[in-house]
Amino acid sequence: MTHQWRDALVTPQTTIVETLKILDKVALRIALIVDTEMKLLGVVTDGDIRRSLLKNVPLHESISSIMNIHPVTITKNEIGDPAQLIMSRHGILSIPVLDNGIVIGLEKIQTYKHSETYENPVFIMAGGFGTRLKPLTDNCPKPMLKIGDKPILETLIMQFKRAGFKNIFISTHYLPETITDYFNDGESWGVNIRYVHESKPLGTGGALGLLPDDIPDLPLIMINGDVLTNINIDKLLKFHNNSGGCATMCVREYRHQIPYGVIETENGKIVSMVEKPMQTFFINAGIYVLEPSVYKNVDNDVKIDMPTLLEHKISSGNIVYTFPIYEYWLDIGRMDDFNKAQLDIKGFI
Known part of the structure; x- marks a missing residue:
């Protein structure tokens, strides 16, 4: 107990x-x-x-x-x-x-249960330039910046390893040798790592077209290489498998307070006044689960981002579900995010 x-x-x-x-x-x-x-x-x-x-x-x-x-x-x-x-x-x-x-x-x-293992492929997007984190990224890809004592990418890989996932694919573009020389084939981390290299930036969805043909015919978990999170990966995959959709997008609640009183009018007359209202949105968290029908049908060498790819699927009659995450989540895109991650890493996993 x-x-x-x-x-x-x-x-x-x-x-x-x-x-x-x-x-x-x-x-x-x-x-x-x-x-x-x-x-x-x-x-x-x-x-x-x-x-x-x-x-x-x-x-x-x-x-x-x-x-x-x-x-x-x-x-x-x-x-x-x-x-x-x-x-x-x-x-x-x-x-x-x-x-x-x-x-x-x-x-x-x-x-009572032994840890489950999964054959599902995991695709980590690690090819970005990290322009907003210069000069830290002048000679280092953003996913290889250290949060605590490990690169962001290593923290991600170990989270998937602990959750039972071993088939890891990593997309590279900017300074790829920094990543490939560090992880090699992943044996030292207890996983199998294979790389796909973007000779030119293909967007967050375009790199899917570079995945090898022998990738397991199972739902693929895709995540941006600059995301720090302790999401329950097992539960995410189970949700997707039970939903029946072609894809699942993880979303995060984002709240924005308008700093002014908002006035609603009708024919020039005030009908309501709300002082500094709070607006709530769901934002894309950069984590997806994709059916083979999605990721195996992306054309090679075509630039496309994930939202556009999923919009095409929706317009074709497919269903894309959302999976709200309330667990720790941080997109390390700016310097203040990077500094926050250094403080948070001690307790988030």
Whole structure:
């Protein structure tokens, strides 16, 4: 039984955004909503959070507004094999342990399962110039800049390795030898690395046309080489496989406050006034899962970015799903992002 479960307890009045911080910190991917007597009132998983974000539920709402009030639970007598069977049957990763309705623990499927391995290819885009990070990138590709004691690219590769992915493809263009000489074939990192080289920049989608023909005929996970994140890769892939879409794009909620009062008019008359309203958008997080029908049909030597490629698929009648990520995510594009990453790296993985 995990000993961190007490850190995942929240009250019904806790806000969604506060619960997000707890989920991220505790890394159990479930919050247990309890009353003052430790009686379980409901649970919220990271999946519940994602669905609420897609429904535009405000982050300041109380967690009780989205909690599952009928969760699957077990008693202390079911800890062990029965718990594993129940979790497998219901397709859940963790299950509260109750004694007369009172929370006394939390069981995780991870306790009983060996780590899964995947044959799915992983494609890391590492060919950019990193112009906004000059002079750091004058003699070093951006993905090879060190965050902490490791290059960004090494941190990414090790995250995929720990998640069970070993087939790594890396696109290169700017100073490619810096990358290939460092990682070689990936054996020292316990993965298989192959490279595709863009003789000219082909955009974030164009490099897909350079992938070899013998790549496994499975969904491909694609990620920009300057992204720092602790997204659950296993859950992302499972979401994609269950969705039935041709592609999945990871998105991040972005909030922007207009610094002025906004006036809405009709025929010159004021109908509403909102002081400094907050606007919420989903932005592209630079992480995708693509079906073979997408990445194996990109023409060789054609420049195209990923949003345009996916727009073409959508216009042809295909479905592209979004996967909201609330976990740590940082696009290291500017100097202030780079400096922030140096501070964050100590605790994000």
